[in-house]
Amino acid sequence: MCEECGCGDHHIVSLDVQTKLLGSNDEQAQHNREHFSEAGVVAINLMGSPGAGKTAVLEATAAAIGNRYALGAVSGDLATDNDGERLRKAGIPSTTITTGSACHLDARLVHDELHNVPWRETDFFFIENVGNLVCPAIYDLGQNANVVVLSVTEGEDKPLKYPVMFRVADLVLITKMDLLEHLPQMSIETLEENVRRTMPGAKTIRMAAATGLGVREWVEWLEARRG
């Protein structure tokens, strides 16, 4: 109560804070980034919808790379180790972060999981994020690059619907190109134009894990990241 005149007004004090809400995640991500950089590891944060073909991309990558480079991976999954199992079968040492109900990986989860996988010995370390075109976009993990996997079956408007994801992408892999002939309504040119409207300096590769289309270009893109 106001003591001076007894008017009943509350005394309000304003506290200027200006704190970034994801500041602590960003700090942890920077720490991860230093780890990767010191070890000469190129870390790739692979994002995309459930079923976009993230795991298939990595299987194709392992087949194309063979013994030329050491690969490693960690995958985020709500409930299963299925992706991890597929990746290990493909010859990529990998573990799974089971996130329960969490829809994305964050920098702390990735950091803690690094104790369980021999990431230091790898040339390319893939972080296969939880299948989701929304939430993972805003969590920096300390990656060298963000790669978004978008399949042609998802429709050409997805970049416009999920601009936050495409804004942070360094590369978009347009997957399942072999299915395009079954999608008469789908225009690949429109899809690519929509990527250019949401991704600055847009870079896309048309890919089909089943036929090997685009895999060489993708591996060359990866090699260029080693700098």
Added chain:
Amino acid sequence: MHEYSIVQTLIGCVEKETREARAQGAVVRRVNLRMGALCGVESELLRLAFETFRERSVCAEAELHISHVDAKWACRSCGLEIVRGPLQCSQCGSPGKLLHGDEMILERIELDVTEATDV
């Protein structure tokens, strides 16, 4: 839906920033956020999450106020604003750069110090 984890982070920030003031009897009445159109969080979901989590927290008696910031793009080389179409400069062809619109910031906390001893 990551709005729940964002709200938990938000309440944690408020808790930390107001620890001293609350010890002296101040009550958190209002929390002001600044959010960009491309920050990746839905305001309505965030409000819903805030309503769920504020009970029994330092924000129990606080309202959430969100001010919105539009996304603004400009050429990363010559600075020309990019209004529509591809995120590429129509003059020099360089990629666009986001000037603002991705922020998610706890700006200000308003404290009721009517009953406080000394703030």
